[in-house]
Amino acid sequence: MGPNGNRNSKLTEPNLIKPCPVNLWHCPRGSISTLKNSSKIFEFPKWHKLCLPPVYQDWQHMQSKGCFFLEEDGEIISHQYRMQIAQRSMVYLTIKPLNLSQVEGKPSPWLSVDTALYILKENESQANLQLVCFTELRNREVFGWTGELGPGIYWLIPSTTGCRLRKKIKPVTDEAQLVYRDETGELFLTKEFKSTLSDIFEVIDLDGNGLLSLEEYNFFELRTSGEKCDEDAWAVCRENFDTKRNELTRQGFMDLNLMEANDREGDPCDLWVTLHSMGYNKALELTEACPFVIDIYAEKCKPKIKAVHMEACSGQLEKAICKSVLSNGDAKVMDGYENIIVHTYSCDTWITSVIENKSDEKVIIHINNELSKNCINNRGLNIFAVEVGPKSTMVCQHVMPLNERQEWIYYCIYSLIS
Template sequence: MLSRLDNKSRLDQFLKECRSAYETVTGSISNDIRSKEDLELILNIMGRNPSRANMKYYWSKHTESVSFDEFCDYAGQEREVDENLLLRAFEQVDPNGDGFIERDELERVLLKYGERMTQSELKQLLDDFPYDDKGRFPFEEFCRKFADIIEECQSITKRTGAQNGVKERKNLSIKQPRPSKRSSSRLSITSLASIREQKPDEPPSPKISPRKSSTASLPRERSLSMTRKDSISSVKKSSSQTKLSIAEPKNLKSWHNIIRRGCLYVNDRCKFSSQQYRLDLATASAVWISICPQPITKELARVDLELFIFKEEDNEIKEYISCQNATIKGKYCVKTDLRSGKYRLIPYTSGCIFKQRSEESKSVAKLVKGSGEAAEITQAFIDALHHAFDSFDLDGNDLLNYEEFNNYYIRANDDECDLETWGHVTESYETKDGELTRAGFIAIHEQEALDNPDDVTELWFTLHGIGLNNSLVPDEICPFIVEIHTEDCEGHVETTSIRENADLLDRAVCANVVAKGTSKSISDLKDLQLWTYQTDTRASFVVLNQMKNPMAVKIDCSGSQNCISSIDDLKCTVKIKPEEATVGIHLMKENPTKDWSIVCYEELDQL
């Protein structure tokens, strides 16, 4: 697989670099790599930046170790991040081909498509690069300096030796945490900048603490701090709040209105990802927001969608905004008053109805019919691809732009689509006005299916990733429509790529339940409480532990009638850290036309 190494001297140099990097972490080429993290680290040391899709191939769920020979094979398949590669990537965002990119445009690209960073971190990075009096960067100079940073990262190991080198590199990269499951795996610009700034013997710079926001002057908007300890005390003060019903404003048609589409995807049990929405208000305004499911299958017609609002500063989520809400005509509606600023709107579902499939269908749909030159994809496959295309076409123009195709790519490959890949797609398949057509989208999958019609295993990974089961039924995808009405100013809304915020949303659910529900002490412990919030459609249970020790609580709702739960059972054991709240279980009606009764018992359990 070392096809890029076209002569013996390059091969020798390559193997020497492989050995040096390999021994940096393992100590010897006779020792195997024992973790996926170490494999990725050694590839990074060599200047390779494997995608998440490639890492899943290199280290599958069945992989226990990787030998030196296997590592060399993988490294040979990865391109080195060099100046030419960076040039080709940044050429994709050169609006007029003059060799420059404006600073504002570069900021937008790095914030949107690169590693997540705050505005202050981005400013610190860009201030170190050359730009002219018009605020523009020359491509070549930018990429040359960026490549110098990468080269310096690699030279650390050579200067300091194997074990010292890896220790130093780990110290230097403390500011950059390992990406989460669905985040980009691209090289972090912020971490590279920190490496360039520091000398080998210096400790890493401390991470700058986020700026605290003040809500003291906010008249009607009520904020609940999202820091774990503070959120407990904040929601406790609000526990006496009465339940309020809300009605759609009579003059709503005269308000400013923005409509956005999106999709919720199943990642794991009670973990979901979706697009998020950044709302920017120039002035304070009354706000009415609704989210309504548009399920493809009738089984998801009752899915319980909600929308949580968070305050955002410097591209970071700061605090949860508690709002009045109600379900009106199948729409989850939120009413509140927001002051000027930026907010993040994040969809949520309990997992009672929309959840990970319990088992895969035994009936596997055919993707290809015929053989040889007569082979073609089946109509069932084509129909499924049409449904998939519609779910990613968020603006409804029957085309996929870069952001929309990136959402597809994230689901299909567990990785972000870089600009070079997008350029290859638009060059190879049918486009219109620079966007991928429906026919082009189908052609991508048709080509993959017909390239090897006898083995479509990889194609099924893609189809499962975008929410289809073995019968090509989209049972792990739920499209929705978000409507945002603002009374006093015209809001600006930006749609983000698909993301998962399970921990953040769980804490918002806890804050919401404690703010609006009722409580009772568990086993006569006043600082250990079970909070319950019940509406006409759902009941939610949260355990609040205000003690100094971790606790475990059994929740038993098996005596309830006509109920389904978020965990496929009516019993669970919840482990709660000190001074934290944790979601226990959600319940919904199994048959919506019949009455339901909820009986819940709780008791302490052993950790």
């Protein structure tokens, strides 16, 4: 099960054998201070704020954009990247949501979505990746890490907990108009749709040069149609639409969508498929995606970054999260079950729990968050159960404050099901 999976079931109290002592986090205005249980109080170090290296502006800089997309089943997928560092160097890495709003004082609503970046070192092959670090420091919506990296190939895997990027329950009743015809019958894109297409162009222009390369366009095609555009089709595209340096311009991208509407004689069905795939609802609001931007500064060399995949936030990411929580979190053995350990990592932004099963049998763990206050978790349920395979670990849940400006209390009971 991936870190943002939603396989769970409601179970009743009679099915429980023995509850694990309660873990309680009392978080005044979002700042972790203590972890309490029935017998002890553990002091936590204060959360460290992300501070810029004094001369990072003089370091060599690379940037890439990307996006988290919410699937129908609640799974989250995103771009993943390869980074090359030519020589040992101090590095400063950040990730943050991408603000597309052109209105001063009215930022994009998805800026509240949490983001993180896990950095894994490639050893000999892509199959052998070693977790190096993750962006655990924060300054408002920016999450970052700074430290020294040796020469080599690194994988950058973006992550979001799924607490705030989630399916919206409220339905949209009014459908935006995408195209219209003038008095001569000629088809045009509406102003609202052109604005949305411009935002989409901004998101899929990963290197930010104002143009779409074939590689960038293919990420868009894979997302919206499941197919790639080959070199021959791209050559035809360059012949018929506005390009610069063999890359598609913003106007060319607009005209490409207008051609699609004309091919359907003004029927917007295919256009809506594209919009829904990119996370937009019928009101042209971006509700099921979160674009982000990654910045890399290196002191001694020019870093290289390239988007190579768009995959589910599971697999390598699940392993990386588990490893980071086991290394940096608090471990507690369930009473009476020495082979079942709950590891909990906490900071002022989120709490992640990982369940480790050292036994030779699978176990089913019941989780109850009903006594938590001002909390939201990625599973969307206060009571659920997870199955943990033998000799394995899995992400149990991510928890965040519903309102960061108010006190939040995390209170969770773990119990083994018979």
